Amino acid sequence: MKIANAIFPWAAGLAVLLFAVGLPIALVTSPPDYQQGETVRILYLHVPAAVMGEMIYYAMASGSAAYLIWRHPMAGLVAKASAPVGAMFTALCLICGMLWGEPMWGTFWVWDARLTSTLIMFFIYLGYIALGDAFEDPERGDRAAAILALVGVVNVPIIKFSVNWWNTLHQPASLSLTKSNMSGEMLLPLFLMMGAYGMFYVTVLVIRVRSELLAAKIRNARMSQIAGNEAAQAIG
Amino acid sequence: MSGDSFTAGTFSGSNLACRRGGRLVFTGLAFSLPAGGALILRGANGSGKTTLLRLMAGLIPPTAGHLAWSDQPLDDSDEHAAKLRFVSHLDAVKPALSVAENLSFWSALWSGRIDDAATLRAMDAFGLRHLATFPGRLLSAGQRHRLALARLLVAPAPLWLLDEPGNALDEASLGALTAAIADHRGRGGSVVVASHGSAFVNDGNTLDVGTFTPKTAVHWSDDADEESAA
Amino acid sequence: MSGDSFTAGTFSGSNLACRRGGRLVFTGLAFSLPAGGALILRGANGSGKTTLLRLMAGLIPPTAGHLAWSDQPLDDSDEHAAKLRFVSHLDAVKPALSVAENLSFWSALWSGRIDDAATLRAMDAFGLRHLATFPGRLLSAGQRHRLALARLLVAPAPLWLLDEPGNALDEASLGALTAAIADHRGRGGSVVVASHGSAFVNDGNTLDVGTFTPKTAVHWSDDADEESAA
Amino acid sequence: MNVFSTLLARDLKLAIRQSADSLTVVAFFAIATVLFPFGVGPETNVLERISGGVLWVTALLAALLSLDRIFTVDYEDGTLDQLVLTGQPLSIVVLAKITAHWLTTGVPLLIVSPLLAVTLHLPTAGYAPLLLALLLGTPTVSLVGAVGAALVLGTRRGGVLLSLLVLPLYIPVLIFGAMAVEAATTGRSATPELLVLAGFAVLAVTLCPWATAAAVRQAVE
Amino acid sequence: MNVFSTLLARDLKLAIRQSADSLTVVAFFAIATVLFPFGVGPETNVLERISGGVLWVTALLAALLSLDRIFTVDYEDGTLDQLVLTGQPLSIVVLAKITAHWLTTGVPLLIVSPLLAVTLHLPTAGYAPLLLALLLGTPTVSLVGAVGAALVLGTRRGGVLLSLLVLPLYIPVLIFGAMAVEAATTGRSATPELLVLAGFAVLAVTLCPWATAAAVRQAVE
């Protein structure tokens, strides 16, 4: 917690700074693409979100493993606090992708391998969050969700492999992404946004872990108080 | 059953603490139960008797402290489980199986063989013989609870953990329970009973779980933070 | 609550028979319970106490015989229901609602208005005041049962039907229950208690349900089962 | 404060406290819908052709899964005994519970359906009739489902038995609901189908509460 | 008599006594499949095209609905506590229960699937691969499902949450199962798909019992 407290202002500051610099570059000053025109700017929101969604999933699974194996409470807390952020990035990737798809492909959605696995990952995130919330006893929710995260992490590569196979056999129309080589001017905003998202994640993580700790504290204090009353009553 | 006696040694726990739903139910609790002994758990509603029994069964890991058999700390929970029988509020009676089938399933599972004699003896002990072919779903509250108690007798185990075993029992069944416990202790078995009323044992140590409940709100320091999150 | 008293008259049943799962549980049973009276149901496990209480509540229609209020046979079951409170083995406690919310829901449903004073009085009577904001899911077995009993006091009704109300209660709560019953009877209310142990009433008539069980062997047969399926 | 509003308020309060329940119904709807492209392949023209039907079928299945929520918990914890003993007409009591079910299940399904329609490439003309048909059809689904949910109380595995009882009863709603979408996407007016759905709803609201009350009464017997 | 066979025998005996349970799963499979012609219309060529996929999706949903049977009843009546306390490896205990589930759910689904395939006009070449794929795929469905079923023990409304957890995990089985049928009906060999399904089954049988045991242990805690 002390380390987290130390990092927090830096992470928050960097997140604000990177967004402040990155967003204008990405959305205004970067050059339009010769094929995709102005809509290429969605890329700067879309691609980092996709990367973050996936990275956070693995962070969550590692945290869960540490929590289950060593019963390390902080690791469990980090995993739990990561999930909504990861789900949010995945949702952002999906939304940007869909909004981009309309001008590029003429439809909001195609059953392309990458899109599809992102969608499934989003569902796995939702399952993790829902399971964690479903128990009367918050500790049980944490443990159950941790087991699910590990089962899920074994499945993610299997799902990717399956969806790819499915996709290559079905040869979905001529809608595949145009892999234009990224020019230098595109890489800069991309990296800026990547960094901004990363710092945003760290910042939110610290806030969420803190509030979880506070909630546990309040819960415990209230319970202990009630337990005290109960004991006093039993004696009196 | 018959004449065999147990040699499991003393079951003890030291410095036990248990946290449920984020609060400490009890802390610093210790007990020691010799072969042939009885331990009676007392305490107001919510003081943690059921919690302690589940902890003794190895279902809940203690937040602090440890259990031991003859001073050997418990490490293999399966080995511990094989030494005990646990009768909880839940009767684990299958509505679709008859009384006899319910019992012989557990007998086969625990002893590894089909032992009809043991099943019959267990039914006799709790006055269930005439209900042998009755399906579980037709039993009244007390009959169902008697069936759960009869499970204690289908395959021997040295340690009995009983949570309010007298609930819903009529006069005759209370007597049967007392007799079964006395017989079990006579053969070197030990028993832990959580009960508000009669404890069904002639002599035995009483443990008031309520006295181990933390009395006041815990003081929170920054260092305590991480621990409390668990 | 406060000072109001009841004028519901005598609750009686005559020649009652009840068939469950294809077999006659009891037959030819009669009782009479005057205002302010108490009836204690006794009988071995499976003799039909729970069945009789549900029949008295109007949940099970009698196979023969009928119930009456002041000799007026019961015809409108809703009208009858409004006159009674039933506490069964099942506590009807909502895990997601707090103790106070659980009580005030029933208070609103029965009395048609929000009556915080009654809810508070009910919690006080069963030592639940300090648990008022506690969610139902965190209660222990005994605390949950106390909450079910507190429901008796949130809105007045002349007839209380209690099925083993002492289950899982600690010393203090048993006293509270006895006091609540005495107070209720003092105001002209009547009570039926099924219990194997203490009946929580100073005086009252005892009805041994077991004596009304048909004498034929209690053997379960396939025929009986088929009937029950019908 | 009458029985209806007291009970409706409590059920809604419980649903909000346990909001995961409503969310999981929606999640089931979403996932079951998404399964179809994996099963039948991603070709847009095939998906477009079956989108209305698939959405209706999965919405019905999702609603079906949530039906046991209406009574099962109350039955198991003894609340239903107490509700039968309120001394008020039981049909009003059950109508309050059905209304709560519709508000916490039917309405959320309605809200997410356009999103799922996008992934199945539903033609644009189909959106309005889809929403209207769901708006008129889901109350019937809750009402008819409640009868089934009450009938299976106390049976061992209510869930699957329940599907067996109510799915056949849902077929008329399914037919007219899917046809309303198809009508619109093929250029016809969907009004006749929508009127029939409205008729079903009126019929259901007059009959189902009585049937449900009778079923509940025998369940607590 | 070891733990595995004792428990398997008991679970099968219970399933036979309560044979309605298995029948209702099969009935759900049948009804959900039959709903599709009502939803998408009766045209043979459309149905033929989607038949393999629809059968797989509805089989998965039917299996899904039966999953809570593996542990829920035992959990609620206290049997699961006792099973954890047998003193035998918990993974063997759960494997016995999973095997019983597969025998009483997967196998009946397998048996009726050809019948339902007829109603959806599945091309003749698709029958053998459909059966083989179901034979290889349903064990994975039971194994993976058991993990989910154990995880949701003690949650308020397990059923829908369970679908949210396991349906995404079923997608690989669905993909290869449906593609095996499609391969055969379009003249390709279904062998690669069937081999992958067999691989999934092997992987599941080695990993899932452990995960399930861990989940059960924390459920009784």
Ligand code: HEM
């Ligand atoms: C809902 C729809 C979409 C989803 C879920 C989606 C998902 C993804 C994912 C997961 C990545 C991989 C990021 C990485 O790990 O490298 C990605 C990258 C990318 N996406 Fe999308 N995408 C969608 C729509 C689109 C559209 C419409 C376009 C534009 C035509 C597009 C263009 C790109 C590009 C250019 C990249 C980076 C290239 C690369 O790293 O290979 N995406 N998207």
Ligand SMILES: Nc1ncnc2c1ncn2[C@@H]1O[C@H](COP(=O)(O)OP(=O)(O)OP(=O)(O)O)[C@@H](O)[C@H]1O
């Ligand atoms: N799963 C749980 N989650 C959160 N709190 C729990 C849980 N189980 C028990 N508790 C809490 O632990 C305390 C002890 O409960 P326990 O059931 O052990 O009491 P008890 O002594 O058996 O009471 P009773 O006499 O009423 O049976 C209670 O205050 C209860 O709120």
Ligand SMILES: Nc1ncnc2c1ncn2[C@@H]1O[C@H](COP(=O)(O)OP(=O)(O)OP(=O)(O)O)[C@@H](O)[C@H]1O
């Ligand atoms: N739903 C039912 N179906 C079939 N038989 C039933 C049903 N309910 C009760 N019985 C039978 O009716 C008889 C009386 O049961 P009841 O529960 O009323 O007994 P009780 O006197 O309350 O017993 P206990 O003291 O054990 O609570 C029992 O033999 C039981 O088998």
Ligand SMILES: [Mg+2]
């Ligand atoms: Mg207890």
Ligand SMILES: [Mg+2]
């Ligand atoms: Mg009884």
